[in-house]
Amino acid sequence: MSRFIKIGLLAISFFGISIRAQAQSEEDRKNNIIQQRIEFIAEQADNENLDYTTMFDLLAFYYEHPLNINEASSDQLLELQLLTPFQALAIETYIKQYGKLTTIYELRNIPDLDATTIQTILPFITVTGPAPRNTFSFKKVKEWSRHEAMVRYSAVLEDQRGFVSEDGEDPAYEGSNARIYARYRVRAGQIFSAGVTAEKDPGEAFGQGSNPNGFDFYSAHLFARNIGIVKAVAIGDYQAQFGQGLTYWSGLSFGKTGQGTNVMRFGQGLKPYASANENLFLRGGGVTLGQKHWDATLFYSNKNIDAGVGATDTLSRETTFTSFQQSGLHRTETEIAGEDYLNEQLAGAHISYQREHFQLGVTSVYTQYDRAARRNLRLYNQFYFNDEENVNTGIDFNWMIKGIEFFGEVSHSRNGAVAYLAGAQFKPHPRLEFVLLQRNYPKDYQAVYSGAFGENGSNSNERGTYAGATFYVTPRLTFSGYFDRYRFDWLNYRIDSPSEGADWTTQLNYVLNREVSMYVRYREEHKYRNPSSEDSDEVYKPVGTIKRSIRYHIDYDLTSHISLANRFEVSQFDMENSATERGFLIYQDVKYSFWKDKIALYGRMVLFDIDDYDARIYTYENDVLYYFSVPALQYQGWRAYAMLRWKINRRASFWVKWSRTTYTNQKTVGSGYDQINEPNRNDIRVQLRIRI
């Protein structure tokens, strides 16, 4: 037995804590991490159909190519968004002091790393292997290149209204109900990536009608890193994220999560784009040059995006648009009319200066549209972007000094509004960590693509203070929570007066032993809203609402083949002058893998009893690789799914998933064109992946 294994066994027996290297349970851990984050994002965004692929692309990448923490910089550790700056620093310090880690079990010796955190990062890291950010060379690209081709098909088995012809008329949706996604990508470590993605959503035409070229959406990219002074170069589709996201951030960002101290953002600059969100990316080119302490990024994008078609000026014949449409769906006549209706050009630059534990950046982005925005102006959207062009300029920084990490960004939009956020993260005691974040986004701050921390989706009309804490009570027990209080100084969508709100979450994570971990979470949110959801010109007096939920979740792997999980959640929604809505949900998860993990079977059975929409409960589900489903459950019924994952050989993997929801107190499922005239919904999804 090698010395390292002995050390490892010693560590395990001594601390009784699980650090396992089996691929099987790491897959579960990866899924658990994604699960906890996604549910928060879905709840906050109030949307179960977001495209999470890009968000979790990095995690998915590191899961398959674990990051060598002996070689990684603290920036790269932070990029995972799973460690706090102090933990990253602690790893760095430990390695400097004691030399490279020889086994992952040594992680346990690093002060500041609790069992929950170790379990969280374990699927994504290693202590051997190549340095993560190699310099570019064609030889390495040739040597490391891995090709991946993937096809996914999904469909709802019941007839939805939009696909059926009514009264002899054509169905409302142009195409079939299949969702088809195909992608090809070649990747060489982090230094090179190229690929093509194509997608057709349910209801969109395929190879006919409005989509004569086959798929509704195509995307392609070419991306390379570390070619001499060129730190990154992107051609085709890409994303860019800078600073704290207040000036420019393409794609989704993490907001509040169960880990109260993870609010600081780490802008990653240019990133390849290989996802299917049809609007939140850049199309054109970008380059980052870097030398010593300086980095400079220049980028340009020119693409057509979806918009609401506006009125045409009778004299000048000038056309306008009324809103940005971000759903990416082109199924009905109206949606197709707005498809690629608007041309958007973006040009931007980011310059940053960094020293050890210090970074300062300046970002400026110019946006121009070929048509002017002419919104249907109401009181609440008075201050929204309603023009042809915009300029956002901002300064961001982060600086760790005397054990306190300061971070922030201040941004200016063309109309003169200045928004800022500032935060500090500190550790008064080795087992206690705090973060404070103050933001002030004036009602007229306009940035079409921003993604800074906040309660509202857009970084405007909001000021507030967030305080989060993590307390590492014992290596196995972690308490985390936050309190966020905010104010909207102007009206908001469906809130017809200035209002305020607050929410807080407390979570207790407990790692019982090698096989068992659990958490309890309580959330409460206070907000105002109009008593009626009717979208009329009448002005309502907003009323207070409170949503509360409590959840208990446990994961346990009692054999090396079977892992189980249970969840129990209760929710309650109260609104002044209305009846209380209550929700209840309980589920059993089973995963069984056999034949050397070549085949894994996943199953879940959920019982739910939820009065109405406002008490809805989001539950993340295991799904085919790179697809994330987070159904929001409401009403009364049960939901079950079964999924098979089959690693056919070294190159090919196959997935098939079936899910069913049955409602006992409903006659139909869904609404509008998606309505099904029976209380059941069955979904099927099939995916094949080939890697070479």
Added chain:
Amino acid sequence: MKYILAFFILSVSTISSFAQLANPHFGSRSAAMGDASVTNTDIWAVHHNQAAMAFIEKSGVGIGYQNRFLVQELALKGLVGAIKTKFGTFGVNVSQFGYSQYNENKFGLGYAMKLSPKLSAGLQFNYQYFAFGEETYGNKGVFTTEFGVLGKLTNELTIGAHFYNLNYAQIADYDEEHLPMIFRLGAGYQFSEKFFTNLEVEKGLETDANVKIGAEYKIVEQIAIRGGINTYPFSNSFGFGFNHKGIHLDIAAAYQSTLGYSPQASLQYNF
């Protein structure tokens, strides 16, 4: 000797006719603990969580009688058996609830196996028959399935989950009436040899969640006292258990403030 006694119990139960209630919670030990019994490892697990049968130490048979709210027509009678073999544990249960004008009958065959020293799973198939005295309403028989898992997370802590009616059997076309699907999730914590507690949540598809708490304390090896509380509907229960040489006599009573007392007793023999 023990086989003679087993035969005796079986014959007595045959005479006393069979039966149950869509998903009857049976066994007086369980009843005394407020039916918070999804992690209890005794032969009555045939009614609560088949997976728990995998952990019984000895095979056994038992009979039970319950009188709901002291109404004779609402009696529940039945017999259970669990046989431990090297291939796993096999369970059988037969019960009848009701009287001549309306009765519900359940015949179930269950099987449980240990998947590891700490984990077990159980499966049961039932035939359930609903009979009316008058021909007009018709009688109906359906098949239902049950599935459960039990995990011993530590020496003290056990967690169990059980689904009744996974196939969501339909018993009438009118209003698409189904038998309820019921999910029970619970934990048991053994404080010492003498004292343990159970906490359980039970959710029927169309009924509110019921939170149940139960406890058992052994005064001496032969005598146990038990108590339990249910939240929906609110009720409390208590009971006693006596055992001597593998024979267990358990007595329980549940009290519901509106409907009153439901006494029951069960007798079991382990061999």
